[in-house]
Amino acid sequence: MKHELDYFFHPDGVAIIGASDNVLTGGYHIVRNVMGGYAGTVYPINPKYSELLGIPCYPDISSVPDSFECLIYFIPARFIVETIKKCAGKGVRAIIIESAGFAEVGNEGHLLQKEAVAVAGSLGIRLWGPNCMGYLDGHTRNVFSFMYTDKWKTLMKPGDVSLIVQSGMLSAGFLMSVLERDAIGISKVCSIGNKCDVNEIDLLEYFVNDEETGVVGCYLESIADGKKFLQACQSTSNPIVVLKSGRSEQGKRAAMSHTASMAGDAHILAGAFKQAGVVQVVDLYELIDIVKAFSFIKNYRPDKGTAIMTFSGGAGIVTTDLMADWGIPSAHITQESLRKIKDVFPPWMEPSHPLDLWPAVEQNGLDTVYRSVAEVLMQDEGVDSVIIECFASRYFDPSFFSSIGDMMHQYGKPVILWLVGEQEVVERYKTYSEENGIPVFGEIGRCMQVIKALRFHFSKRGKV
């Protein structure tokens, strides 16, 4: 039997009311995007056209010749109640309302939204939105959203990252930025807007049993029910990363005007998140980077310290300072390991932590030095994880990262990478390293946030 949310994620037939042939409107891009991925039948609805993007277009819901399970709503807010009623006769079980003009614009919109929920509830229809971007699915390739680009066709790769985003534009322009920047595999990206019915708790509960989801990232302006939210978070061993906005007084007021959200008390929430094992973040790429880290790293026993391998003594010291700032324990490398590492060092230089490898690289090459030092660290019992800082040199091939990726899995010790150098070479190294399981981050400070989040999540799991 279908789960209620399956009518959104796996519907038999999708209609779009508010379909358009004007490329400057969302109504055009929704049809284009749905047609570009969804495997079932698509029914555009608009009395202006008999055909749209090469398929039949219908004047209204009742004219659609078949029943269909999901409707995407993109006409003005005031038509919502009559539309829901018409949908009932067509077998619709799920409506994604992407239009704005509901609770976020004041009392009138609020009442309209409330009425829509009541009517839909009485007809067995679930509502998604309003004031949202719908969703994308990396596996089914359903893009039920008005993103103004086809780029998702090449950029969206299937994976285990699901996002719940309570904001429209954040799941469109920002998402494309993210997918171009990072090799993040997508399960479901859900933009829930005013979340008048389907909310973050429904989705979190759904994701617990969703085999395609391994990590959940949330951008939320409010939490529908704190207790249920935390219960949902605790019912899974998958990491959950939350950016909760409206933490400040001014942010709270802004959240009210954006998605009609009551933001709640930030301090109480932060404490509750911590207790429930939720990783809390405060910035947008921070959210993405930490989610990315969890999609790469599935095993970690944070019982020792983090070791630093670097191309630059300076970067190594900056990293050491930042680790101290963030309370990340530094690895105690054994004398035996240092003796082994000495084999690739020049005679005049004694290895010490952080491991400044450039003089060794000049003598023995980037690949040999990084591979052999990584292996020693993986076998060192004082090391539970490694930050690698590497100069992406065009004179070497990054293939040694595949060996290091293998070691990472063999020993269950996370490795994360920071790269500098010419952009083109950095991109090549980054792609290769991420294909081999080692995630790359853009700043040393971000590496700290990542390790802190990994330590937090996997310590919690260790205690369960």
Added chain:
Amino acid sequence: MKHELDYFFHPDGVAIIGASDNVLTGGYHIVRNVMGGYAGTVYPINPKYSELLGIPCYPDISSVPDSFECLIYFIPARFIVETIKKCAGKGVRAIIIESAGFAEVGNEGHLLQKEAVAVAGSLGIRLWGPNCMGYLDGHTRNVFSFMYTDKWKTLMKPGDVSLIVQSGMLSAGFLMSVLERDAIGISKVCSIGNKCDVNEIDLLEYFVNDEETGVVGCYLESIADGKKFLQACQSTSNPIVVLKSGRSEQGKRAAMSHTASMAGDAHILAGAFKQAGVVQVVDLYELIDIVKAFSFIKNYRPDKGTAIMTFSGGAGIVTTDLMADWGIPSAHITQESLRKIKDVFPPWMEPSHPLDLWPAVEQNGLDTVYRSVAEVLMQDEGVDSVIIECFASRYFDPSFFSSIGDMMHQYGKPVILWLVGEQEVVERYKTYSEENGIPVFGEIGRCMQVIKALRFHFSKRGKV
């Protein structure tokens, strides 16, 4: 008359001892880089070759047919003293020692370095380094450094940013990353390594009277003389941004092994920096981004609050929260301004701060909305600066940023920009906006650090 440091920055004749034809060695790249930019005569020295890269190569210093003012040293450390002595007879006044193997490798190297300083001092020769990358100059195009790439030829643009970097690799691979990422105009990038003689204080004092330098960024592992350093910082109205590593106990130990530096007490230093008006940072791209902000923004009266214009209600709330975290005052926009802004908003939406512009953009276009709202904010007396968050849309031309750049200069209110969207379009918007004086940063959190630094520096200046 030449300043002592002019023999480094404007020498009449440069020789390179340790020149090589092996592309995997620094000795090759130094010659190649010097020849690629320096306007005077270049003398490679190595007994193995009679010619190198198409110019005569000499077996030793005494064989060089002319006198020359600057020597770049890239042979093993042990030859330094005899080399200095030979240099005296050739009119050399400045030696850049790029080899390692001195104080950073222990007592023997330390003694050697000390002897070199004494001998050079007695002969009127200044020493730069050792264990460093030399320097680059964006105006003369002198690249007296072993960077393994020609990319600087296209990437290095003249400008007013000078950097003092106490680490070799940080000024090479990292610098290329920086120049590819950002439109930063370079005055002088100086890698000073163990700074046995020429140090950060000499350079800071030199930069005070250097018309090509408008902002100085430092990466330092130690400070030669705290009092003099702070005096030098206070003797200029130009902003000085410092990343001082070795703040933690473990970082201090690492700094000792890297450049033989005594890192000093971090808390005392942080207090002294603050008092002297030095902007302190803790991460590498943070240093670069803040220096970049100061190279773009020359006027600011931080007496009111910062306004937010955004494409995304969500991003606006995140920004509002982060401003509260960072203690950045939020602008109080007047009712009159809000009334003016309402002209470009859809009827159902009342403008409020943070200004969520997307619904207005859908109605009136990106260019019209961003330009007209920016103008209102520039004229609002409650606003002293603006963060613009923009979705880089391929359906619009970014030329409205030139109007906004003009306003920024006219009203003396800084504008900084955060962009999302498809990478190619973002790059186009970024280039255009930076060409028109508006700096772009990659994360909202980084925008906070930038505004905080601007407020700090320009408040201090206001008080003087």
